[in-house]
Amino acid sequence: MGVKIAPSMLSSxxxxxxxxxxxxxxxxxxxxxxxxxxxxxxxxxxxAPVIESLRKHTKAYLDCHLMVTNPIxxxxxxxxxGASGFTFHVEVSKELIVRIKSKGMRPGVVLKPGTPIEEVYxxxxxxxxxxxxxxxxxxxxxxxxxxxxxxxxKVRALRKKCRSLDIEVDGGLGPSTIDMAxxxxxxxxxxxxxxxxxxxxxxxxxxxxxxxxxxxxx
Numbered sequence: 001m002g003v004k005i006a007p008s009m010l011s012s013x014x015x016x017x018x019x020x021x022x023x024x025x026x027x028x029x030x031x032x033x034x035x036x037x038x039x040x041x042x043x044x045x046x047x048a049p050v051i052e053s054l055r056k057h058t059k060a061y062l063d064c065h066l067m068v069t070n071p072i073x074x075x076x077x078x079x080x081x082g083a084s085g086f087t088f089h090v091e092v093s094k095e096l097i098v099r100i101k102s103k104g105m106r107p108g109v110v111l112k113p114g115t116p117i118e119e120v121y122x123x124x125x126x127x128x129x130x131x132x133x134x135x136x137x138x139x140x141x142x143x144x145x146x147x148x149x150x151x152x153x154k155v156r157a158l159r160k161k162c163r164s165l166d167i168e169v170d171g172g173l174g175p176s177t178i179d180m181a182x183x184x185x186x187x188x189x190x191x192x193x194x195x196x197x198x199x200x201x202x203x204x205x206x207x208x209x210x211x212x213x214x215x216x217x218x
Contacts, residue, residue, distance in 0.1 A: 001164050001187055003212045005205050006030035006063050008170070008192030010045065017054055023195070026202035027209070030061040032170070032190045033083075037068040040092065041141050048077040055082030063087070063190075065110065065170070067140050071096060079103025087134050087168075090119045097128045108132035108168070112140060117154045124162060131166060132188065133158055137181070138171030147172025152184040159185025178208045182215040 007023040009031055020031050033051060038044035051062060061084040066074055071088040075096065078086055086100045087108030100107040109120050109130045123130045135154050138145035148171070158167050169186040174194030181189065189208050198204045 001166060001216075003209050003216070004029040004061075004063075004166070004168075004188040005208050005212075006032040006168070006188060006190045007195045007201075007205075008032040008034060008190050010034040011192035011196040014046070014050075017050075017057070019196075020054060020058060020060070023201065023205075024058065024060055027205045028060075028195075030063040030084075030188070031058075032192075033062055033064045035064055035066045035068060035074070035078075036141075040069040040089070041067045043067075043141050048074070048081040048083075051078060051083050052081035061085065063168075063188075064105075065134060065140075067110075068092070072099065075099050075103055075105075079105055085132065087132060089140075090115060090123065097123070097126070097130060101128070106131045108134055108166075110134040110136060110140070111154060112136050113138070113148055113151060117157055120158075121161075124165065132168055133165060134168040134170055134188075134190075135186070136171055137169050137173070137177075140171075145171055147174075147177045147180075149177075149180055152180055155181065155184035155186050173208070175204065175207060178211045179215070182208075182211040185215075187212055187216065 012019040036045040063085045064083045086105040089110045097107045137151045168188035170190035173191040
């Protein structure tokens with residue numbers, strides 16, 4: 001388990017994929033890619049063709065969050081496109097892990113704010129467990145929403161149960177909320193508008209990394 005800072009490309013200019021390189025040059029570890037189908041959530045974003053295009057220009061870890069109704073339909077195309085991680089919502093499917101791993105991707109599962117944490121325990125404890133749990137700290141639709149601090153209870157419970165699990169948080173992360181997430185036990189930080197809107201993105205990424213590192217050392 002290590003610190004991963006993952007700028008959310010949902011907050012980038014989709015017509016300018018070079019912003020991905022800029023984020024990596026600023027010190028980002030992963031690039032967080034939000035895949036929305038306009039059905040599971042009302043927004044519609046990117047798909048495998050954009051992942052494939054981006055993969056041609058970077059070896060970075062592409063952390064793909066699938067907000068889709070039928071994630072199994074995306075496993076093969078996302079694997080072929082070069083996705084590094086495939087994180088799906090627990091409400092949608094519980095039989096994807098082996099399929100995802102067979103395509104060379106790390107499986108992860110997402111908890112929406114209203115989803116009980118107990119829903120993911122069978123996927124953590126199974127013979128083929130997920131390798132990351134993403135705790136949404138906003139409703140999974142649009143960027144720029146306000147951080148929900150109550151979600152840190154889920155992070156703390158997960159960290160107590162699994163000391164080495166990658167625990168990711170997504171939604172409203174920035175200078176005023178990073179310490180809450182880090183002290184609760186999150187080690188993978190998705191930040192969209194706060195990073196892309198920062199005067200100095202590299203400085204903000206460094207600040208978030210320091211917060212997570214110091215809290216984990218303690």
